[in-house]
Amino acid sequence: MTARTAEISRDTKETQISVSVNLDGTGQYDVDTGIGFLDHMLEGFSRHSLIDLKVRCTGDLHIDGHHTTEDVGIVMGMAVAKALGDCKGITRFGHAYIPMDETLSRASLDVSKRPYLIWKVCFTRDKLGEMDTELFREWFHAFAMNAGITLHVENLYGENNHHIVESCYKALARSLRMAVAVDPREGGAMPSTKGVL
Structure with a gap:
């Protein structure tokens, strides 16, 4: 099987980002976005997806964390899409329920090349660490749009905001x-009756 890896760099006046992924990794990570809480989330993402992930970002954090958060989502999504290539032979659909103490969240997705995000997650705090909680939706949206996935994320219940976002x-x-x-069992076939995604 061809290695499913990718490296993407993206430089703008707001952020300079490089991301590398290995979809068939072991969950090894090396992440530095300049936002501690975002780093924590991406490290967990790598560990539990088993996608090896390296992220380097220098962003305009003297303004706020918006550009860094969104742009990291964009570049990570681009890297995953590139590593997937034509998507032949993949399972295509995935879902998971994740409990964290009092919290339960669910994600369902389709690697469809038809990006979409449903986000049913609410927070009762404006910040976690130095990160604005409204930025989590921005990251998930940017990632889904650029990875080419239909993604539904729902927090079914919970009280602790850290648990809520980490479970997502x-x-x-x-x-x-x-x-x-x-x-x-796919035998390298396209996972669609259309013959193409």
Whole structure:
């Protein structure tokens, strides 16, 4: 099987980002976005998806974390899409329920090349660490649009905001791990009756 890896760099006046991924990795990560809480989420994403992930970002954090968060989502999504290539032989669909103490979140996704995000997650705090909680939706949207996936993320219940968002990232990780897995029964075929995604 051809290695499912990719490296993407993207430089703008707001951020300079490089990302490398290995979809068939072991969950090794090396992440530095300049936002501690985002790093924590991406490390968990890598560990639970088993996608090896390296992220380097220098962004305009003297303004706020918006550009860094969104642009990291964009480049990570681009890298996953590139590593997937034509998507032949993959499972395509994935889902996961992730409990964290009092919290339960769910992610369902389709590697469809028809990007979409449903985000049913609410927070009762404006910040976690130095990160604005409104930026989590921006990251998930940017990632889904650029990875070419239909992604539904829902927090079913919970009280602790840290648990809520962390369970969402882990649910994405586990559902993506399922969806990008190569199914030997597919025999390398396109996972669609159309013959193309």
